[in-house]
Amino acid sequence: MIKIDKQKLLEKGCCNFTITDSNLLSELKSLSLKQEFQPKNWKKLRWSHWGMEFLSTEEALDFVDHYQYIGEPTQCYFQMPINSNEDSITKAVSNVIKSWTSEAYDIDESEIHPPALCLNIMPKGFHIRNHRDGGDGGKTRLVAFLIYMNEDWTDTDGGELVIHGGMETISPKFGRVVMIDLTKHDIEHEVKLITGDKSRKVLVSFVNKS
Numbered sequence: 001m002i003k004i005d006k007q008k009l010l011e012k013g014c015c016n017f018t019i020t021d022s023n024l025l026s027e028l029k030s031l032s033l034k035q036e037f038q039p040k041n042w043k044k045l046r047w048s049h050w051g052m053e054f055l056s057t058e059e060a061l062d063f064v065d066h067y068q069y070i071g072e073p074t075q076c077y078f079q080m081p082i083n084s085n086e087d088s089i090t091k092a093v094s095n096v097i098k099s100w101t102s103e104a105y106d107i108d109e110s111e112i113h114p115p116a117l118c119l120n121i122m123p124k125g126f127h128i129r130n131h132r133d134g135g136d137g138g139k140t141r142l143v144a145f146l147i148y149m150n151e152d153w154t155d156t157d158g159g160e161l162v163i164h165g166g167m168e169t170i171s172p173k174f175g176r177v178v179m180i181d182l183t184k185h186d187i188e189h190e191v192k193l194i195t196g197d198k199s200r201k202v203l204v205s206f207v208n209k210s
């Protein structure tokens with residue numbers, strides 16, 4: 001059973017923990033076999049505030065290679081929506097996100113909209129500059145979840161999540177979960193440049209009230 005540091009989440013705007021439940025860890029591992037995780041399917045690019053779809057991954061990467069001639073983007077990553085109703089594993093991941101939200105905010109699960117899932121992928125040279133995720137004072141948005149999917153990630157691979165200008169730095173290692181509060185804080189955060197050859201993968205979920 002995960003113990004969520006609610007106090008830290010609500011006072012500092014962010015908390016993190018590492019999943020220890022072996023069933024959930026193996027569900028996450030099998031999720032990584034889905035087509036969204038396969039490099040040939042990475043075609044939807046977020047580049048600054050634009051969303052662009054390319055015909056192939058190579059075409060997208062060629063575009064990024066040349067971005068310095070246009071100007072450095074504030075953010076650059078592939079974004080793949082994952083249908084959380086598609087199968088038992090995606091449903092299980094969505095449900096556990098809902099139960100963590102319920103525990104952290106002391107609200108009933110019936111008050112939480114079924115969490116949607118998205119896979120964000122950052123190959124070498126990609127980054128996300130300092131930004132906020134856009135809280136609305138708790139009217140609808142509750143929390144952003146980041147579930148890291150990177151096995152064998154090392155400190156030389158880069159891609160750390162940096163919170164509030166360095167208040168905390170989190171390495172995106174497999175099974176680590178970050179919760180960013182969107183009701184009161186909506187803290188600034190960034191993702192450092194990916195420096196290794198592995199692509200950084202994270203499941204992202206913005207949880208809303210139902």
Ligand SMILES: [Fe+2]
Nearest residue numbers: 131132133189
């Ligand atoms: Fe963010």
